[in-house]
Amino acid sequence: MLPITDPWFYAAAVPAVICVGLSKGGFGGTFAMLGVPIMSLVISPLQAAGIMLPILLVMDAIALMAYKGKADWKSLAILLPAAVAGICIGWGAASYVNDTFVTLMIGLISIAFVADYVFKRRKEDRALEHNIPKGAFWGTVAGFTSFISHTGGPPFQLYMLPLRFPPMLFAGTAVIFFATVNALKVIPYFFLGQFDTANMTTSAALFPVALVATLAGVRLVKIIKAETFYNIIYVVMGLIGLKLVYDGIAGFLI
Numbered sequence: 001m002l003p004i005t006d007p008w009f010y011a012a013a014v015p016a017v018i019c020v021g022l023s024k025g026g027f028g029g030t031f032a033m034l035g036v037p038i039m040s041l042v043i044s045p046l047q048a049a050g051i052m053l054p055i056l057l058v059m060d061a062i063a064l065m066a067y068k069g070k071a072d073w074k075s076l077a078i079l080l081p082a083a084v085a086g087i088c089i090g091w092g093a094a095s096y097v098n099d100t101f102v103t104l105m106i107g108l109i110s111i112a113f114v115a116d117y118v119f120k121r122r123k124e125d126r127a128l129e130h131n132i133p134k135g136a137f138w139g140t141v142a143g144f145t146s147f148i149s150h151t152g153g154p155p156f157q158l159y160m161l162p163l164r165f166p167p168m169l170f171a172g173t174a175v176i177f178f179a180t181v182n183a184l185k186v187i188p189y190f191f192l193g194q195f196d197t198a199n200m201t202t203s204a205a206l207f208p209v210a211l212v213a214t215l216a217g218v219r220l221v222k223i224i225k226a227e228t229f230y231n232i233i234y235v236v237m238g239l240i241g242l243k244l245v246y247d248g249i250a251g252f253l254i
Contacts, residue, residue, distance in 0.1 A: 003201035003202040003205045004043075004198065004202045008042050009042045011042075012041050012042045013039055013042075013051075013202075014206070014209055015038060016035045016036075016038035016039045016052075017035065017055060017206050017209045017213060018209060019032070019035060019038070020052070020055070020056065020059065020210070020213070021210050021212070021213020021217060022213055022214075022217040022220070024056070024060065024063050024178075024210075024213075024214045024217060025059075025171075025213070025214040025215060025216060025217015025218040025219075025220070026063065026066075026067065026167070026168075026171025026172070026174065026217055026218060026220075026221040027171075027216075027217040027218075027221050027224070027229075032056075032150070032153055035048075035052050035150065036048045036049055036052055036149065036150050039051065039052065047199060049150060049189075049194060050189070050194035050196070050199045051199045052150060052203075053182065053185065053186070053189055053194070053195075054195075054200060054203040054204075055206055055207065055210050056150075056182045057179075057182055057183065057186070058207055058210050059210050059214045060175065060178065060182055062210075062211060062214045062215065063175040063179070063214055063217075063218065064176065066175075066214075066215070066218040067168070067171060067172035067175045067218075069172075070168050070169055070171075070172030070173075071172040071175075071176050072163075072169055072173045074130055075130070075135070075173050075177075076173060076176060076177060078130065078132055078135035078136065079138070079142070079156070079159065079177055080139065080180055080181075081139070082135065082138075082140040082142075083139045083140065083152075083177070083180070083184075084143060084184065085143065086139065086140040086142060086144035086145075086146075086147065087143040087144070087146070087147045087184050087185060089143075090143065090144045090145075090146075090147030090148050090188075091188040094147075094148070094188075094192060100247075100248055100251030100252055101248070103149065103151070103244050103251065104245060104248025104251075105248075106145055106151050106154050106244055107240075107241045107244025107245035107247070107248055108241070108245060109154060109155070109158065109241075110154040110158075110240065110241030111238060111241040111242065111245065113157075113158050113161075114234055114237055114238040114241065117161075117234055126164075127162065127164035127165075128162040135159050138155045138156065138158050139155075139159070142155035142156045142177075143181060146178070146181050146182075146185070147185055147188070152178065152181060153237075156174065156177060156178075157233065157237060160173065160174070161230070161233070161234075164230075167224065167229040167230075168222070170229075
């Protein structure tokens, strides 16, 4: 079966893949959350998720090579087992979960975290220490929301941002975390019928955009200052939080 040929689809899909690629390259953090919502302007969210996952896997492979050896393994040891549990919960609840509720929940959490940073934590210069119970909680939420709607970024960052790692270390840790999570999602997505020939060929058509955007993200992380890096992530996280809250409220009202 041929890929999607509608030009309006690509008018939305190319910016969506660029946003996700920059994020996968380590720049902008929560930009990746824009991918499925932007595509959903022209196709169903379910089809958007099916098209996006193979693209995410290609971006993950590129980013893993770029950030080889750059990761905080203690963070991963805390977050990844919890994320596996979250994926399993998401798979089991896939037929029952209300996507609108998840969208609203993640949006509210994101805004609350950014507000806490602006009004309180920004005044603190010191980085926080690892917290296993907190990491296990947010890792589980990240795995669950990533499975349901590819929105694992905010829960992951809710744990990671207060640790104040250098940008390259932060980005490398995020790359390994989400590469593992996305790989684990392949089998459940297959059994839930999210892959078909049209979606896969459409994903392949978008791979060159994914490659360029991911490498651009890697380059930006290498040249940007740490304070600017974190400020950008907080701003983007707040804006996306507002968008998710709007989408969640709109979903309940429709």
